[in-house]
Amino acid sequence: MEHRTRRLRAALAETDLPGLLVGAPVNRRYLSGFTASYGWLLITRTNAFVLTDSRYLIQAGREAPGFAARQIINPGKTLPELVLELCQEFGLDRLAFEAGHTTVADHGRLAAGLGDAVALEPTEGLVEELRMVKDEAEIAVMRRAIAITDGVMEAVVPQLRPEHTERQAVWLFEQALRKAGAEGPSFPIIVAAGSNAALPHHRPGDDLLGEGQTIIIDMGAHIDGYNADLTRTVVLGQPDERFWAIYNTVLEAEQRAIAEVRPGVRAHEVDAIARDLITAAGHGNHFGHGTGHGIGMNLHEAPFLRWTTPGGTSIPLETGMISSVEPGIYIEGWGGVRIEDLVLVTDDGCVILSQAVKLSG
Amino acid sequence: MEHRTRRLRAALAETDLPGLLVGAPVNRRYLSGFTASYGWLLITRTNAFVLTDSRYLIQAGREAPGFAARQIINPGKTLPELVLELCQEFGLDRLAFEAGHTTVADHGRLAAGLGDAVALEPTEGLVEELRMVKDEAEIAVMRRAIAITDGVMEAVVPQLRPEHTERQAVWLFEQALRKAGAEGPSFPIIVAAGSNAALPHHRPGDDLLGEGQTIIIDMGAHIDGYNADLTRTVVLGQPDERFWAIYNTVLEAEQRAIAEVRPGVRAHEVDAIARDLITAAGHGNHFGHGTGHGIGMNLHEAPFLRWTTPGGTSIPLETGMISSVEPGIYIEGWGGVRIEDLVLVTDDGCVILSQAVKLSG
Numbered sequence: 001m002e003h004r005t006r007r008l009r010a011a012l013a014e015t016d017l018p019g020l021l022v023g024a025p026v027n028r029r030y031l032s033g034f035t036a037s038y039g040w041l042l043i044t045r046t047n048a049f050v051l052t053d054s055r056y057l058i059q060a061g062r063e064a065p066g067f068a069a070r071q072i073i074n075p076g077k078t079l080p081e082l083v084l085e086l087c088q089e090f091g092l093d094r095l096a097f098e099a100g101h102t103t104v105a106d107h108g109r110l111a112a113g114l115g116d117a118v119a120l121e122p123t124e125g126l127v128e129e130l131r132m133v134k135d136e137a138e139i140a141v142m143r144r145a146i147a148i149t150d151g152v153m154e155a156v157v158p159q160l161r162p163e164h165t166e167r168q169a170v171w172l173f174e175q176a177l178r179k180a181g182a183e184g185p186s187f188p189i190i191v192a193a194g195s196n197a198a199l200p201h202h203r204p205g206d207d208l209l210g211e212g213q214t215i216i217i218d219m220g221a222h223i224d225g226y227n228a229d230l231t232r233t234v235v236l237g238q239p240d241e242r243f244w245a246i247y248n249t250v251l252e253a254e255q256r257a258i259a260e261v262r263p264g265v266r267a268h269e270v271d272a273i274a275r276d277l278i279t280a281a282g283h284g285n286h287f288g289h290g291t292g293h294g295i296g297m298n299l300h301e302a303p304f305l306r307w308t309t310p311g312g313t314s315i316p317l318e319t320g321m322i323s324s325v326e327p328g329i330y331i332e333g334w335g336g337v338r339i340e341d342l343v344l345v346t347d348d349g350c351v352i353l354s355q356a357v358k359l360s361g
Numbered sequence: 362m363e364h365r366t367r368r369l370r371a372a373l374a375e376t377d378l379p380g381l382l383v384g385a386p387v388n389r390r391y392l393s394g395f396t397a398s399y400g401w402l403l404i405t406r407t408n409a410f411v412l413t414d415s416r417y418l419i420q421a422g423r424e425a426p427g428f429a430a431r432q433i434i435n436p437g438k439t440l441p442e443l444v445l446e447l448c449q450e451f452g453l454d455r456l457a458f459e460a461g462h463t464t465v466a467d468h469g470r471l472a473a474g475l476g477d478a479v480a481l482e483p484t485e486g487l488v489e490e491l492r493m494v495k496d497e498a499e500i501a502v503m504r505r506a507i508a509i510t511d512g513v514m515e516a517v518v519p520q521l522r523p524e525h526t527e528r529q530a531v532w533l534f535e536q537a538l539r540k541a542g543a544e545g546p547s548f549p550i551i552v553a554a555g556s557n558a559a560l561p562h563h564r565p566g567d568d569l570l571g572e573g574q575t576i577i578i579d580m581g582a583h584i585d586g587y588n589a590d591l592t593r594t595v596v597l598g599q600p601d602e603r604f605w606a607i608y609n610t611v612l613e614a615e616q617r618a619i620a621e622v623r624p625g626v627r628a629h630e631v632d633a634i635a636r637d638l639i640t641a642a643g644h645g646n647h648f649g650h651g652t653g654h655g656i657g658m659n660l661h662e663a664p665f666l667r668w669t670t671p672g673g674t675s676i677p678l679e680t681g682m683i684s685s686v687e688p689g690i691y692i693e694g695w696g697g698v699r700i701e702d703l704v705l706v707t708d709d710g711c712v713i714l715s716q717a718v719k720l721s722g
Contacts, residue, residue, distance in 0.1 A: 035564065036562065037562065053649070054649035055560075055561045055649055055650055056560075056562065058559065058560055058693065059560055059562075059563075059564075078670075097465075099464065099466040099469070100464055100465075100466040100467075101464060102464060102465050103460060103461050103462060103463060103464055104458075104460040104461075104463050104464070104465055104468050104483055105460040105461040105485055106461075107465050108483070122465055122466070122469075124466055171539055174539075175536070178532055178535070184549075188545075198419065199416075199417075199419055199420055200416045201397065201398065201416055201417065201420075202420075203396065203420075288414070288415035288416055289415075289416055309439075332419060
């Protein structure tokens with residue numbers, strides 16, 4: 001885990017920042033291993049502290065041995081007081097903070113507490129940028145999470161029956177995830193049947209899966225802080241021609257987009273491949289979300305494979321990034337189709353990590 | 362649901378604010394019923410809008426019929442652009458935002474987008490204050506969540522065996538919650554056995570429940586956006602005398618604190634009842650967390666029954682508040698005891714909502 005702190009320090013040096021206060025729980029866990037629900041990291045060029053309260057003192061010592069435990073917050077000492085004390089001890093008169101993860105209210109209290117002694121400087125995406133490229137340990141965990149997810153998809157889909165409700169189907173998937181070793185689902189599992197599948201993020205309810213209609217299943221295993229994400233669209237019984245036309249369009253869009261994934265290609269270019277194909281098929285207005293997203297400790301993280309705003313740009317893909325590729329077509333009143341796999345960018349293209357079978361016409 | 366918007370408007374009028382941008386998902390759901398993972402509310406003295414993107418358009422119309430759907434964000438139009446447009450349409454040159462739920466980065470983008478046309482004014486706790494006192498519909502949902510939780514605790518504890526791991530026990534509770542009608546657990550279920558119980562928020566692992574040692578079980582049902590929270594401490598086999606001494610101290614602290622709950626008593630005074638008793642028993646340093654917390658759409662919400670910082674104050678309890686009362690004693694190397702029930706403040710005291718049996722010496 002020390003190499004992550006080293007990379008962060010290099011990033012700090014590059015932007016001439018003497019230290020960073022890490023507020024985002026996921027960034028904290030990534031850098032230190034400390035998983036509690038409350039805590040901050042203060043990382044300077046030479047020191048690294050976990051700041052937390054008494055509930056998590058013992059846990060911090062166990063989980064984050066590379067961080068100084070003596071500096072952990074005591075009841076009654078507020079975060080600003082502790083941060084000020086540490087900055088003064090180590091001669092910092094400037095401190096960066098995570099503007100994307102610090103509320104205006106917390107920032108106001110910190111700024112008031114630090115007063116003129118320490119200037120707070122907003123940063124965005126410093127740790128997220130490190131997290132985009134997965135290290136070996138991360139890829140290994142992701143592979144485990146994805147393998148569990150694939151196995152569950154393949155095991156549970158054949159158990160689905162038209163008379164199941166969406167909610168019952170969700171529970172089948174969730175139980176299977178747990179039995180297969182997941183700590184839980186990466187996100188609330190989506191099972192969307194018939195016209196409900198027109199909502200990309202439908203909340204499963206009491207509607208039946210039914211026969212002959214489109215069913216979108218979107219789920220993933222959460223394990224050791226990492227997430228998998230897999231979508232399959234299935235039909236119980238016989239799909240009709242309209243289904244196949246739409247399904248095959250989405251499938252082709254997905255396959256072509258995956259074929260485009262390699263180092264140097266920009267994120268929005270992968271999106272454009274899928275989007276242009278879907279638009280050419282007459283469904284340009286039926287694909288409202290991006291083609292994919294990076295995934296790791298957050299379900300959705302950089303890079304984001306989507307269109308750019310006018311004048312905007314997007315980052316080039318790099319070896320070691322893991323992203324979803326998941327185009328879809330959603331038609332109100334009819335339903336929807338989405339197909340999603342996870343890919344790992346390699347030096348000469350990408351490896352498709354997801355292995356679950358999919359429908360083929 | 363309209364009475365909630367009315368109460369918010371009264372609060373806005375009281376503080377002379379023309380409108381509020383609601384960013385916190387829970388506050389959004391409370392006011393509008395809109396549950397999607399992305400969205401904002403803009404509520405003025407006369408109008409109410411849901412702002413979201415294309416993924417959730419249909420859902421917003423279904424879930425938040427009292428809010429204008431025509432104002433929903435389109436792909437490509439950023440939040441600041443849409444907010445500016447609405448403010449100009451309705452003549453607002455000031456707009457409050459939730460400083461406790463808006464990041465410094467989002468605020469910066471909003472402020473830049475609104476420019477000189479609309480001044481952003483930070484507020485904290487406006488909606489949270491409304492949410493502290495539960496309405497009839499909320500109390501009914503909380504009672505359902507608590508009844509499910511009680512039933513699961515009573516059904517699963519007798520199934521626990523010394524050779525179960527903590528993780529297996531968690532899974533028994535989780536399955537039972539789902540089968541009893543919960544959407545899921547309110548939070549990651551805690552089962553902490555033996556010395557692990559010294560960590561108030563232990564993450565369950567592969568340690569065995571074992572015989573004769575303390576086991577803390579902390580769990581609750583999540584249903585329709587609301588949370589229950591229940592802790593019982595049990596022992597498989599025969600507890601020893603040290604256990605009983607500690608257990609009875611915690612139990613007495615809990616019962617006495619509950620007896621103190623009534624309108625007008627301040628939150629920290631309830632904490633002091635439990636804390637003084639535990640301190641008198643020689644465990645003042647073994648009770649690091651507050652005695653209780655409000656609960657509802659958030660697992661932890663105001664009022665917080667804990668000590669105040671020097672010179673600080675705490676709010677008086679009111680009829681309709683629901684809070685946990687959950688003192689504990691935690692001893693490194695030995696384990697811990699926590700007992701938690703939920704109470705509803707009534708005009709002349711409180712009603713104990715949790716009904717699950719507890720150990721009695």
